[in-house]
Amino acid sequence: MPRWKFNTTIGLVALLVTTKGFAQTEGTPNVVPPTVMTPAAVTYPQTAIAECYFAETEVVLLVDVDKTGAVSKATPESPAGHGFDDVAVAAAMTLRFEPATRDGTPIAARIKYRFLFHPPPAKLIGRVSTPEGRRLAGSVRLMFPDGTTRDVPTDADGQWSVPDLSRGKVTAVVHAEGFKDDSTEVFLENGEETNLVTRLSPVASDTARTTPAEDSVEEVNVHGAKPPREVTKRTLSREEIDKIPGTNGDALRSIQSLPGVARPPPFGGVLIVRGSAPAETTTFVDGTPIPLTYHFGGLSSVVPTETLERIDFYPGNYGVTYGRGTAGMVDVALRDPKKDFHGFAQLDLIDLRLLVEGPIGKTGWKFLAAGRRSWFDTWLVPILEGSSAAVGTAPRYYDYQLMLQGNLGKRASLRLTFFGSDDALSFGQAKAESATASIGGTIDNKTKFYRLQAIYDHRYSDSGELRAVAAIGRDKVDIGVGTLFASTSEYPFSLRTEVSQRLASSVRAHLGVDFMYAPYDLSLRLPPKFQAGDGPPAPGSPPILSNTTGARTFAGGYGELEVVPWRGGRIVPGFRVDYTSVTKSWDVSPRINFRQDLTQGVPRTTLKGGVGLFYQPPSIRETDPNYGQTGLKSNRAVHYALGFEQQFTEHLDLSVEVFGKTLDRLVVSGSGNSGEGRAYGAEFMLRFKGHPRFFGWLAYTYSRSERRDTDHDPWHLFQYDQTHNLTVVGSYDLGKGFRVGGRFRLVSGNLYTPNIGGGFDASSGSYADGLQEPEYGSRLPIFHQLDLRLDKTWTFPNWKLTAYADVQNVYNYLAKEGMRYNFDFTVSGYNEGLTILPSIGLRGEL
Structure with a gap:
């Protein structure tokens, strides 16, 4: 399973709930909540990736901020599981705040703080070659169900990669000059890397067509997919069979x-x-x-x-x-x-x-x-x-x-x-x-x-x-x-x-x-x-x-x-x-x-x-x-x-x-x-x-x-x-x-x-x-x-x-x-x- 790191958007979602060292007096005190001075960088939990859990997840913490603006304690308001709580708490402990004040005097405070985790994207990589295995330089057009497209060039060795795709179906149309185009539909999963190996057949230069054909598809390999439901399942590729x-x-x-x-x-x-x-x-x-x-x-x-x-x-x-x-x-x-x-x-x-x-x-x-x-x-x-x-x-x-x-x-x-x-x-x-x-x-x-x-x-x-x-x-x-x-x-x-x-x-x-x-x-x-x-x-x-x-x-x-x-x-x-x-x-x-x-x-x-x-x-x-x-x-x-x-x-x-x-x-x-x-x-x-x-x-x-x-x-x-x-x-x-x-x-x-x-x-x-x-x-x-x-x-x-x-x-x-x-x-x-x-x-x- 590939490891993915992401910075998440961190925001203050609640004002001061309670203050420590605050004495109620007559009149309305001038209370200012703490503000973030040093944000935290987080990673999508490896536990969630290993468990194939990929969903947008919110973790709300009760964070205690002392008089100096340092975090002394962070506790999940409601546990989210899958490793999100541990990552969020560890990130919260690195936050630095401008401390809360009462009438201009720094005081300790407890606030609610939210971390929003976006699921890791799907990654689509590929290789383009001739039926004999010679690598081809070309281009790939990705077509999505909403009608949008995205063009990706290959390198000189026929390799290409798109690391930030969303879960769902995508159609990859592979093109190389002088060869038949190929169209392949794949289903991408969050956190998984899909490898599309395509072999294109040549055509005469005056009859090269742009209509997608699927007879040049060799195979689709998914890395990081879930294991089989049985102890031993042996599968042979089409090339091995032939x-x-x-x-x-x-x-x-x-x-x-x-x-x-x-x-x-x-x-x-x-x-x-x-x-x-x-x-x-x-x-x-x-x-x-x-x-x-x-x-x-x-x-x-x-x-x-x-x-x-x-x-x-x-x-x-x-x-x-x-x-x-x-x-x-x-x-x-x-x-x-x-x-x-x-x-x-x-x-x-x-x-x-x-x-x-x-x-x-x-x-x-x-x-x-x-x-x-x-x-x-x-x-x-x-x-x-x-x-x-x-x-x-x-x-x-x-x-x-x-x-x-x-x-x-x-x-x-x-x-x-x-x-x-x-x-x-x-x-x-x-x-x-x-x-x-x-x-x-x-x-x-x-x-x-x-x-x-x-x-x-x-x-x-x-x-x-x-x-x-x-x-x-x-x-x-x-x-x-x-x-x-x-x-x-x-x-x-x-x-x-x-x-x-x-x-x-x-x-x-x-x-x-x-x-x-x-x-x-x-x-x-x-x-x-x-x-x-x-x-x-x-x-x-x-x-x-x-x-x-x-x-x-x-x-x-x-x-x-x-x-x-x-x-x-x-x-x-x-x-x-x-x-x-x-x-x-x-x-x-x-x-x-x-x-x-x-x-x-x-x-x-x-x-x-x-x-x-x-x-x-x-x-x-x-x-x-x-x-x-x-x-x-x-x-x-x-x-x-x-x-x-x-x-x-x-x-x-x-x-x-x-x-x-x-x-x-x-x-x-x-x-x-x-x-x-x-x-x-x-x-x-x-x-x-x-x-x-x-x-x-x-x-x-x-x-x-x-x-x-x-x-x-x-x-x-x-x-x-x-x-x-x-x-x-x-x-x-x-x-x-x-x-x-x-x-x-x-x-x-x-x-x-x-x-x-x-x-x-x-x-x-x-x-x-x-x-x-x-x-x-x-x-x-x-x-x-x-x-x-x-x-x-x-x-x-x-x-x-x-x-x-x-x-x-x-x-x-x-x-x-x-x-x-x-x-x-x-x-x-x-x-x-x-x-x-x-x-x-x-x-x-x-």
């Missing part, structure tokens, strides 16, 4: 390079956070839950990067706003369409994607339409067939997004969005020889979903805001292995409404409701379910066919306070309750997080921690009356975290966090809620960010994850345990449109259960499995991989072209991803992962 090697510029895939996230299995396409199962981590798009994060294979996320405003990733201990999950949480925010017409087309070896957006005439509404279709299956299949991978084909996917957005007056807006995803994967063995076969039959996996979403935002006052999100849609999952299958169709309706209101200068409240109603159809054809104490089903037992129709209802409410009790501190207590129709019970989730700045300014040290209770209802299949179990409760987890953040410089910081998690009431097939789990570890992230030429980080996670089916069973490693996970990422702007980057990963191998064979099964005419105890008791060799990326951008009048090569597994290490066995399980070998995987593409953008 340029992280090995992710093909995909936003959600970039999360896999952050601490706390394990490497998924090949073709997994899942998030494994702090040793939890993928289904225990939830994903939301603007508050609406979606059933999956990645397309099959994990090569791309279901929401394209180009439509995103931000991604917030919480590995644990998130606030009460979200529930129904016991692990991490991903909150994806879609951006509004742009004001000017904009579009792009991109083709690489993975997929083809298109986007167009802009205004709808003069209606005040804007639109966005985007779509993406994979085609890498046409060239990846030969690679798979030539390797020892377990599959001989590649997934097919597509997704789509349609959006309309408009403002409803000056303080409200409405956005309608239709988005969805469709995936299909069908494969058998890459090699059909019986000597290497480990499974039989064809595996089919199809997943699709869509949502029609409406978002209403209303800032009903300067201190309050209402947000409502409603959505309807469909989730469809079909999984088949040979003659067995599981098919689920769900039709969810969700509604989330939150009111945020500042109750006092240091207290803000968030109240909300979170409702979902989801009818469903479930069809299963699976082997007989295992009943505790009965042993496994007999070989050759016929599958069970189950068809169920029902509906699930989830109703939740939550409340949360953001309290700034003292300088540099923030405490966020919250309380959430959830009702689940399938368990017919209420789950109560208290949570609390805190942050405390131990030092101010840069370098800055912050201590953080939290603890909370989290619940996740059982799935549809687990509560199926034919194949599942009745009487189930929600899975439960307790999250613990303690850590610190150390900001060394403007660009370099370190985050260290120790975490723990205990789980109980886990659903176990045939045994109800008898399962237990525990996970613990530490996360480290040394990060360099905010520099115009370079970004990168070193992330390391140590973790341990264990489970057991009952409290009588021994603990064993959970299948998603990865003890060590090291990731190093770096990307450097070489200038002239070139950027190069790399990512290296070193990770403990995945766990597996060895198969030693169970003898010859006469009923099926084959050798049966014989899995070795304990389950997941062996680990594959360590995984390591280097990915490289090279970008080259050419900028033309009104458009730009980017060519890129994103190469995964540069040195062609064949990772050991699983085990395979011969027909009688006497010979085993490794299933190896993919070879070097290049993605070369072009992107044209208007």
